[in-house]
Amino acid sequence: MPLLVWYFPLWHMGISGYELIIVTTISPLILAIPPIRSLVVRNRALFQFLPLTGLMAFLVHDPVYRLFITGFSVAMGCLVWSATFYGERALNVRLEARISAFAIGLVMSSVAKFAFQTNNPVWPIMNAENGGWNKFGLFLGVLAAVRSARQPAVSGGDYYPPSGKKGSAILAGIGLGGVLFGVHSLLSDSSTMISWVWEGFPIRGPIQVPHGALTIFVMSAGYLFGLYNPRLAGSWTAFGIGSLGAAVLTCYSHWFGFYGGLTIAFYLMAVTPVLFASAVHHSPASTFGTGFCVWVFLTLFHVWVVAYAFVPGGPLVREHTDWLMTITMLCVGAGVFSSSVTNSGPSKKNFINPNSRRQRSYYVYALAVLQLLAVAIAYLRFPTNDYTPYHKEDKVATAGIWTIHFSLDNDMWSSEQRMINLIREAELDIVGLLESDTQRIIMGNRDFTAVLAEELGMYVDYGPGPNKHTWGAALLSKFPIVNSTHHLLPSPVGELAPAIHATLDMYGEMVDVVVFHSGQEEDPEDRRLQSAYLSKLMGSSPRPMILLSYLVTKPLEGNYNTYVSDVSGMKDIDSTDWDRWCEYILYKKLKRTGYARISRSTITDTELQVGKFVIGQPESEEEVRIPEEMVPEGQRFPALFRGEGVRGHRYHVFDEPSSPTYDRTLRISDITPKPTYSIHPSLWTTYLWIIMPLRSTYMEEVDESRSSILHSTQIDPGSTDDLRAHSRW
Secondary structure (H helix, E strand, O other): OHHHHHHHHHHHOOOOOHHHHHHHHHHHHHHHOHHHHHHHHHOHHHHOOHHHHHHHHHHOOOHHHHHHHHHHHHHHHHHHHHHHHHHOOOOHHHHHHHHHHHHHHHHHHHHHHHHOOOOOOOOOOOOHHHOOOHHHHHHHHHHHHHHHHOOOOOOOOOOOOOOOOOOOHHHHHHHHHHHHHHHHHHHOOOOHHHHHHOOOOOOOOOOHHHHHHHHHHHHHHHHHHHHHOHHHHOOHHHHHHHHHHHHHHHHOOHHHHHHHHHHHHHHHHHHHHHHHHHHOOOOHHHHHHHHHHHHHHHHHHHHHOOOOOOOOOHHHHOOOHHHHHHHHHHHHHHHHHHHHHHOOOOOHHHHOOHHHHHHHHHHHHHHHHHHHHHHHHHHHHOOOOOOOOOOHHHOEEEEEEEEOHHHEOOOOOEOHHHHHHHHHHOOOOEEEEEOOOOOOHHHOOOOHHHHHHHHHOOEEEOOOOHHHOOOOEEEEEOOOEEEEEEEEEOOOOOOOEEEEEEEEEEOOEEEEEEEEEOOOOOOHHHHHHHHHHHHHHHHOOOOOEEEEEEOOOOOOOOOHHHHOOOOOOOEEOOOOOOOOOOEEEEEEOOEEEEEEEEOOOOOOOEOEEEEEEEOOOOOOOOOEEOOHHHOOHHHOOOHHHOOOOEOOEOEOOOOOOEOOEEOOOOOHHHHOOOHHHOOOHHHHHHHHHHHHHHHHHHHHHHHHHHHHHHHHOOOOHHHOOEHHHOOOO
């Protein structure tokens, strides 16, 4: 549900009001009313069918109604699960079965996302067109609900453990909230903690595949440890070790940071059965209701640390993931304290119970099967690292920049497959993606860059992780990434500006690529400082360079002249393109041969900008436009997007790609087509000395006419650089 909620402030560029639906999770509070509690507990077999409405939400196209249906499903799910745990409090074996179903279900969800490249195939953002298995998920959900309904519900009065002691209900609820948030934010996807410790190339730590399987293994092992050793899992010693792991994950990168992540993963799964078993001995409204209130608070905190520029009170918690992790562990500690008083862990005699033994063997088998699946998936998804550029024989590098709105399209569907199709058809060898950090609860804890990299055959740098508090910048490349460094540019007031500075091996030549997202228009000082920082960074590199960026400036004005300056040494790929505000491609020490703008359709709110470069040839001192028929086939843009294009993607603004440009002192080798199109040298002499001057005069008149038409025509939102150029900004 948080992923669906996120869609609305994303499009409203601020608080939309739909965020309130997140409080549907606190539905267990109504169990404080005795008649309602009795009704739900005694009839929970019937109530278990109500959460299945969320699995049918994919049938509704309208985002608002889909959100409401999912919100109702979540409310019913939280209510029914709370009543179920409470109703089984007197029977340890059945209570253990319910808790195990919850924990094993979490592991199964992680395995499913691992198999489906970090998308859960039954989510409301999935459908048959983008790879969803919604109908199959609904079928399994109905089977599970029917199977669960066959067991008779039992309910008694207030139940006390043998010692007659109870810990604090509120502390137990706070502990539940802490552990629910912990597993949701860190363990609902096997790649999340890996993105926390990722720092770029060369690789010095885990990668999503295959090491996601290691995360899943530790989760399974942690739960079994807590199941068989509840007293040790619920001890203060275990809490201290878990807290140390959380600190290491928060403060360190690479393998050492990941070891801390595995430690906290093991602990959170181990303490889950302890805290749940303790909580059921109190009113479900006091424990589960309080727990979900804590979850809501921590989830908002989780958003506030990065969205501080858009929310009330945001600057108070700006970039304080360390505070968030500390509060989470303190909440878990509160639950540990309450459980130590309640002492609700099963006694030794439970291990002798044949039913309990047999039941636990099923859990071990189920987790073993899931682990084998995870290993098989890791093997099948293992990166091949043998990628080939589209026009290797011509030594052409095609680079693009695209702001992809967290891989949610305009109608709230997952957009990865549509992105893959466009990037493949545009023949991009390098692409910078902005607004790409989806490793948060509100973005579904996904890594869509892994999908793109695998399907397109590209190396990938995910960019700054979620603990770096940016909206994300990612780089995908068919060329090997020799080195990459992540930068957080000066942002004293507004949102952090991320950048990736990478060195790529392009046909044996080292070429730098920078992917950068500037700050907001509302923060001019931030943008000035960022432009100065990036200009020096680009100027410090002696190698050829391409900048794929989101600059928030008009061409030839303001900070543009800092990015394109003697300090940076960068040139604009087309300084005559006046209709830009956000996306820009700059370059230096490379031969630029073409530039195009491809409309976005409904994938996002921003077009795809593309530039073509020839590697190994000197940079042109002067440029002239030439007709496409004079350009070698391998340097041309795909004809697929001419005219009306395909699926809403077409060349726009220029009616066609802007014409390739070459040195004014034309070399025959530059413009001669392949041998099958060779022309006699005497004809070239006639063309260069007689026809070219006449054609240049004609083209100047055409360019003036085109410019007049562009300036006098009303702007089409589908043909602008970015809808935000006319709405957000």
